[in-house]
Amino acid sequence: MLQLEGLTVSYGAVQAVRGLDLSVAKGEFVALLGPNGAGKSSTIGAITGLVPSKGRVILDGKDITRLPTEARIVRGLTACPEGRHVFANLTVAENLRLGAATRSDKAGVAADIDRYCTLFPVLGERIAQAAGTLSGGEQQMLAISRALMSRPRMLLLDEPSLGLAPMIVARIFDFIGSLKADGLTVLVVEQNAAQALRFADRAYVLGTGQLRYSGTAAELAGSDLMSMYLGA
Amino acid sequence: MEYFVQQFVNALAFGSEYALVALGLAVVFSIMGLVNFAHGEVIASACYCVFLAVAVGLSQPWLAILLALAAAGAASVLLERVAFRPVRNAPTTTGLLTAFGVSIILQNLFQLLISPRPQAVPVLNGLNATWHVGGFTVSSLQVMEFLAAALSIGALVLFLNRSTLGIAMRAAARDFSTVRLMGIRANRVIAMAFAISGVLAGVAAVFILARRGSVSPDMGFGLVMKAFVACVIGGFGSLSGAAVGGMLLGFIEVGLLVALPQEHGGLKEALTYVIVIAILVYRPEGLLGSRQELGDKEI
Ligand SMILES: Nc1ncnc2c1ncn2[C@@H]1O[C@H](COP(=O)(O)OP(=O)(O)OP(=O)(O)O)[C@@H](O)[C@H]1O
Ligand SMILES: [Mg+2]
Numbered sequence: 001m002l003q004l005e006g007l008t009v010s011y012g013a014v015q016a017v018r019g020l021d022l023s024v025a026k027g028e029f030v031a032l033l034g035p036n037g038a039g040k041s042s043t044i045g046a047i048t049g050l051v052p053s054k055g056r057v058i059l060d061g062k063d064i065t066r067l068p069t070e071a072r073i074v075r076g077l078t079a080c081p082e083g084r085h086v087f088a089n090l091t092v093a094e095n096l097r098l099g100a101a102t103r104s105d106k107a108g109v110a111a112d113i114d115r116y117c118t119l120f121p122v123l124g125e126r127i128a129q130a131a132g133t134l135s136g137g138e139q140q141m142l143a144i145s146r147a148l149m150s151r152p153r154m155l156l157l158d159e160p161s162l163g164l165a166p167m168i169v170a171r172i173f174d175f176i177g178s179l180k181a182d183g184l185t186v187l188v189v190e191q192n193a194a195q196a197l198r199f200a201d202r203a204y205v206l207g208t209g210q211l212r213y214s215g216t217a218a219e220l221a222g223s224d225l226m227s228m229y230l231g232a
Numbered sequence: 233m234e235y236f237v238q239q240f241v242n243a244l245a246f247g248s249e250y251a252l253v254a255l256g257l258a259v260v261f262s263i264m265g266l267v268n269f270a271h272g273e274v275i276a277s278a279c280y281c282v283f284l285a286v287a288v289g290l291s292q293p294w295l296a297i298l299l300a301l302a303a304a305g306a307a308s309v310l311l312e313r314v315a316f317r318p319v320r321n322a323p324t325t326t327g328l329l330t331a332f333g334v335s336i337i338l339q340n341l342f343q344l345l346i347s348p349r350p351q352a353v354p355v356l357n358g359l360n361a362t363w364h365v366g367g368f369t370v371s372s373l374q375v376m377e378f379l380a381a382a383l384s385i386g387a388l389v390l391f392l393n394r395s396t397l398g399i400a401m402r403a404a405a406r407d408f409s410t411v412r413l414m415g416i417r418a419n420r421v422i423a424m425a426f427a428i429s430g431v432l433a434g435v436a437a438v439f440i441l442a443r444r445g446s447v448s449p450d451m452g453f454g455l456v457m458k459a460f461v462a463c464v465i466g467g468f469g470s471l472s473g474a475a476v477g478g479m480l481l482g483f484i485e486v487g488l489l490v491a492l493p494q495e496h497g498g499l500k501e502a503l504t505y506v507i508v509i510a511i512l513v514y515r516p517e518g519l520l521g522s523r524q525e526l527g528d529k530e531i
Contacts, residue, residue, distance in 0.1 A: 073415030087403040102415035
């Protein structure tokens with residue numbers, strides 16, 4: 001579904017990602033792991049197009065490298081960025097509505113809003129409240145729901161567990177894991193390798209912008225890479 | 233009492249005009265971080281369009297009004313497309329210099345192509361009548377200007393709160409990249425901001441034309457400076473701040489006009505700025521500007 005070929009991201013003289021090759025098959029759940037500053041968020045940014053990059057980004061066999069972010073989202077990609085980035089000054093309902101901005105089926109959008117409010121009851125309770133007043137974990141639930149409002153085929157998730165209590169992290173990963181059953185393709189960036197590997201089919205490990213390892217989640221879980229790069 | 237009511241309506245009218253123009257600046261600034269000093273030339277462009285249309289036979293006032301609104305909206309969108317889009321990602325100062333450059337170029341174009349001197353445009357003079365309301369005599373133009381501004385602001389609020397594009401514009405004022413992640417085209421959001429800004433300028437242009445009955449190349453520039461001050465008083469980037477700041481500026485000016493003895497009338501401008509500075513000493517972030525954003529709990 002998604003292929004990266006020789007992806008390179010530079011910020012001035014700093015090369016954050018160097019010639020990364022990566023692929024995610026349809027329906028697959030792939031984890032992208034690595035220490036701080038490894039280039040994980042830069043990779044996600046290059047896939048969404050918010051961060052300029054060299055190399056090729058291929059979605060469904062089509063080269064989307066030159067497409068602006070908006071056009072990539074229309075093609076079924078969606079991203080939940082690092083730090084959540086909910087629209088703090090908008091209500092929960094407005095955040096969800098913007099997530100569905102590419103859709104024109106009003107009834108379907110309303111049904112999906114109901115669906116996420118049932119799934120995360122706190123969103124339903126705070127539906128008319130400014131999203132900035134939600135707690136960090138609640139904002140994460142909103143950010144993931146908002147990303148899914150576009151009915152994407154592929155979800156990019158950057159550190160969904162960031163700053164959250166372990167119990168909430170487990171809950172959020174249970175939810176992300178359940179998306180796999182719905183046929184959604186997922187690429188998740190995580191510091192919390194143990195959680196990510198619970199559901200991942202395969203994993204890539206980055207270190208200072210380069211690929212250090214790629215293989216099945218089971219292989220990775222058993223290897224000494226876990227302690228070398230991931231401190232787990 | 234009669235005099236007092238008249239001056240009150242006068243202040244409402246001036247305040248409305250400042251509020252309309254200040255809102256136009258604030259809508260663009262909140263999203264782009266650009267202070268569009270060429271906004272005054274959008275007003276002038278609309279007025280010159282009406283001038284040219286009258287020259288070729290336009291005589292219906294309502295057509296002239298529609299033309300002014302459409303021309304201002306189009307001029308504003310065109311400026312974005314031609315002048316501001318190429319420097320969209322450049323540093324703020326580049327945008328500011330571009331805006332000043334565009335402003336000067338347009339003023340010179342009006343001078344060269346039409347005339348440096350004011351040209352008469354009498355088509356809207358009919359709007360300017362005297363109304364008797366509850367025993368008071370007031371200027372129809374001033375009452376209509378206040379109503380038109382209130383209506384425009386109401387429509388804007390509705391748009392920003394109800395339509396998806398309006399909600400996206402409010403979101404873009406805080407976090408543009410994430411709006412793009414929702415699949416909303418950046419160009420569309422920005423073009424809409426300029427269109428709204430332009431139409432608001434068009435509403436102001438209608439009343440300026442009706443009051444002055446003439447157009448001149450520099451007619452918009454001074455007004456935009458006033459609107460800029462209104463934005464600062466209200467809190468830069470805040471839309472409600474721009475509206476409140478504009479209205480307040482109108483009341484300060486007219487208040488001083490009433491309070492100052494005739495022979496000291498020249499002090500009006502200076503005292504206006506003394507009051508503005510006093511407000512800013514008391515509230516440096518402007519009346520409705522927030523010193524601290526709520527933030528979205530990023531880590
Ligand atoms: N906007 C930027 N300007 C300059 N350097 C940047 C920028 N963004 C990231 N970098 C640098 O690029 C490198 C990779 O950053 P990136 O955010 O991709 O890391 P990461 O793997 O997501 O790390 P973390 O786990 O801490 O989020 C880092 O060295 C970082 O300092
Ligand atoms: Mg990161």
